[in-house]
Amino acid sequence: MRDRYNRSINYMRLSITDRCNLRCRYCMPEGLRDKLPMPALLSYEELLEIAAAAVRAGITRFKVTGGEPLVRLHAEAFIGRLKALPGVEQVTLTTNGLLLSEKLPALRAAGIDGVNISLDTLDAEKYREITGYAELARVLRGIEESVASGIPVKLNAVLQRGVNDGEWRALAELARTRPLDVRFIEMMPIGYGRKFPAVYNEELLQRFRESYSGLEWDERTHGNGPAVYIRIPGFQGTIGFISAMHGKFCGACNRIRLTSVGKLKPCLCYGESVDLMPILRDGGSSGDIERQRRLERAIREAVAGKPEAHHFEHISEITEEKEMVRIGG
Structure with missing residues (x-):
């Protein structure tokens, strides 16, 4: 499926919950929002119906997100059903890692193709300061067990100036002895993220060049996202940069959310968005052919309305006002 700028759109990020078991200060601080009631959320059956329509429209890859997707009951079983849909080539997961260790066997049985784990610090006190909880050890255990299981692992770090911006090297060093990607994501001015000054990846890349010799650009495909990667001699893994603010990658954007x-x-x-809920809850059944056609048309409508580029660099032009947790990161 191609949009009006001839970009191939084959990737959908599926948020299955707005709830989270952390309270990261730039995403969902404590006390600043209410949970949506469960009937307001898409059921698993509705999510699968949308996914099937998306496949018919040309989507083949899905990322399951939240909030924190693993806090939703039976998320692993849903992932297995999503992976089993005819035409689905890949299903990956974004998680904060708190529940990853205990859920890992079920995720492997479901056929998960990879996990992205959010980790902004290796310092236990800073972790508590950023997330609101003293749970760093659980996350690190989940990372180690995921790597050991053979599941492809990516770590996503958001650096905050004056908070954890000095930890870039410690985080990067995780890739020295582990076959994983450590990726640095610029703080995006969405929701509460607008309140925090970003550490830009141009600056960060210069620090890498000054600290490591023999850096090379890694041209291999690492997934569906916009990251660019470098290889450091002696490292098993790689270092990635997602530069939402100063490395505009819209020309190759392949996703909808x-x-x-x-x-x-x-x-x-x-x-701007296309609301699929009325199609799903207008009284028809999931097996209704006309309902399936309406969903596919709505998905194609959303792709047709995809803009040429974002304007994160111009705050006044950003019209999304929701917190990131309600969008699906």
């Missing part, structure tokens, strides 16, 4: 309440977003920067 589905929120947990059924809003299909063509672009993270803007508030």
Whole structure:
């Protein structure tokens, strides 16, 4: 499926919940929001119906997100059903890692193709400061067990100036002895993220060049996202950079996003979306052919409305006002 700028759109991020078991200060601080009631969220059956329509429209790869997706009951079983849909080539997961160790056997049985784990610090006190909870050890255990299991692992770090911006090297060193990707994501001015000054990847890359010799660009495909990668001699893994602010990658964007309440977003920067919930809850059944056609048309409509580029660099042009947790990161 191609949009009006001839980009191939084959990837959907599926948010299955707005809930989370952490309270990261730039995403969902404690006390600043209410949980949506469960009936307001898409059921697993509705999510699978949308995914099937998306496959018919040309989507073949899915990322399951939240909130924290693993806090939703039976998320692993849902992932297995999603992976089993005809035409689905890949299903991966974004998680904060707290529940990863205990859920890992079920995720492997479900056929998960990879996990992205959010980790901004290796310092236990800073972790508590950033996330609101003293749970770093659980996350690190989940990372080690995932790597040992052979599942492809990516670590996503967001650096905050004056908080954890000095930890870039410690985080990068995780890739020295482990076959994983450590990726640095620029703070995006969405929701509460607008309040925090970003550490830009141009600056960070210069630090890498000054600290490590023999850096090489890694041209291999690492997944579906916009990261660019470098290889450091002697490292088993690689270092990635997702530069939302100063490395605009919109020309190669291949994704759309589905929120947990059924809003299909063509672009993270803007508030515009296509609402799929009325199609699902108008009284028809999941096996209704016309309903399936309406879902596919709506997905194609969202892709047709995908803008040429975001404008995160111009705050006044950002129209998305929701917190990231309600969008699906």
